[in-house]
Amino acid sequence: MKRVAVVGAGVGKFGVRKASFRDLIWEAGKACFDSVPAVKPKDLQGIVVGSVMPERTAFQSHISSLAAEALGIKPSHLSARTEHMCASGTVGIRYAYAFIAAGLADLVMVLGVEKLNQPSAEEAILNMGTGVDREWEASYGLTAPPCFALAAQKHMAKYGTTEEQMAMVSVKNHNHAAKNPYAHFQKGTTLEQVLCSRMISTPFRLFMCSPITDGAAAVIVASEERARDLTDKPVWIQGTGQALDGFTLSSLHEDYSHWPALKRAGEAAYQMAGIGPADVDVAEVHDCFAIAEIIAYEELGFCDKGEGGRFVEKGLSDYGGTVVVNPRGGLIGCGHPLGATGIAQAAEVFWQLRGEAGPRQIPEAGIGLTHNNSGMGEHVVMVYGKERP
């Protein structure tokens, strides 16, 4: 298997954007090309685009071809869109990674894009329901907020996790986002503000939830030979893992505060990278709701099971702690343009490991991790490192 590295990254502004799908693609694509001047669009052998529902939000499928053309890329080896709900971008990185690792390509862009906001807010909210099983769950109201709220309630009952601890995740991530020019929210927040925001699905208040966000992000992935030509600071893909327990809530282990698939995905990625949780300096985890970050601490091994609430309360997931989690602001602070999220996480890790994260820089970051769930029972983890694997 060949070694694979990220050699460039760019992120467009996340938010409620008065921009077309194509505008968002141009913005992130250009930022990505600007980050690695040695690469011209025509040098790329392919493009993979992570995107969930352009068919609904822009009446447009076939989005990798649209993106290729918009960016002047002429795929000679691969072109495809990937979709895996909230993990769509990261499964796209894995597509390009596998192609390059197998020796089938050398230089590929992976772009994530989503335009979720619609003229009607109701339509935008309704669209998010496509990610949940329509026949058996979504049609009865079991969309993402109540699903994750069940995990939160169980975690509170079983481990004593508090609303305040969940709010601390939001405060940390909003305050991180305030230092990120690409984030949806850039004002920071306070514990009081989070706890006084309106209730969405008990115990989640508005500020504990990721918003409906438009945005795009891109990375360029290369074989070792190409990476060496293009940059003296490649960021290597050291490990990856994906695991699925089930799609519908009813198929999962009855204790929703345990996410075994995340544990397995993390262990697979750690094993492949030859590292353990203690080696991780920066982690971009999937805080779609505040409880998800707390459970991710535990399943990824940053703290013991049940200790996630106390982990954030003690500041151990912030600068100066055990591991800096979500320095770019996470999904709660940056927003969650589904297909773009995994790519923006990879971009943040890329900048952190290269020492280019500006006011968000984590000193001497050498190993970075990204995590996405696409439901409580489905997880994907990537491990990136400065050192050649």
Added chain:
Amino acid sequence: MKRVAVVGAGVGKFGVRKASFRDLIWEAGKACFDSVPAVKPKDLQGIVVGSVMPERTAFQSHISSLAAEALGIKPSHLSARTEHMCASGTVGIRYAYAFIAAGLADLVMVLGVEKLNQPSAEEAILNMGTGVDREWEASYGLTAPPCFALAAQKHMAKYGTTEEQMAMVSVKNHNHAAKNPYAHFQKGTTLEQVLCSRMISTPFRLFMCSPITDGAAAVIVASEERARDLTDKPVWIQGTGQALDGFTLSSLHEDYSHWPALKRAGEAAYQMAGIGPADVDVAEVHDCFAIAEIIAYEELGFCDKGEGGRFVEKGLSDYGGTVVVNPRGGLIGCGHPLGATGIAQAAEVFWQLRGEAGPRQIPEAGIGLTHNNSGMGEHVVMVYGKERP
């Protein structure tokens, strides 16, 4: 790079189906498992699902997880949906292929599914427009039929290709489909019937167009080690190529009767497989419209450029000819449930190379090819063989 083989295949009934998305998945998945009894759902390490627009047609994204759960698969290594309009299934095969070739997995199902028919025929037709650039072309009426009609008109003007020759593609494929229990159309047809069917987009008459079809298909792909355990007749993936000239019509070479990207994709696949066009015994090409099959003969090297019309007229693409093209009935005879098409093509090649194609069997078929376009400027080709590459 590790060798990769197809070890099982199953196809559900194509047609206007009174079935849910899940029903179609169950049907094809079960048929696929039945074809390789040594594989149980829990043995699979992952699933890739090719599907274009479940968001529109079933208000459902996240379809690989739905399929995994429906079939009792617990992905431990990969799960993703792929979309590339009409090539969505084949880019899914390439995802699994790259994963296995890189040594990242050993045993993966690739399933394609599409439920295109809707209560309203207008809605179903409208949905197909998502595959074309909405902002710059589809909104002005330049959807798939007129696009391909421009190619047909140019081919007629430049090479003397006739309506009768295009109709012969339809007759051949409809008559092949009559021997395929999974095909949408099973009555066969005549030249007169094709030429008297109503005009859709000059020069395409109804019977020269692939219909709006529901359906699903699945294959199981394995590493060499696993394949040897599971079957004594693996069908090897010997080569693959993908190339893109452009997405919008205005970005293409002005002579729409030439499809250089198909030529390049074919050449890449031939080179990788170490074969040439004369070695191909069976080809499943993307006859979304009759002209597409004629141009595919030429760009894939089965005949000289401009000779495609005469190639079919002489019977050279039928049983007893140079290469049997579309023995299952093609998109015109089988229908075209977008994401399922590439998988059903692979299944047909799998059966043909194993000598299991029943009344459609091509004697001593040793090399098979599949081709999909997703627009005139975008093509993907796979080469399969009985011999270990």
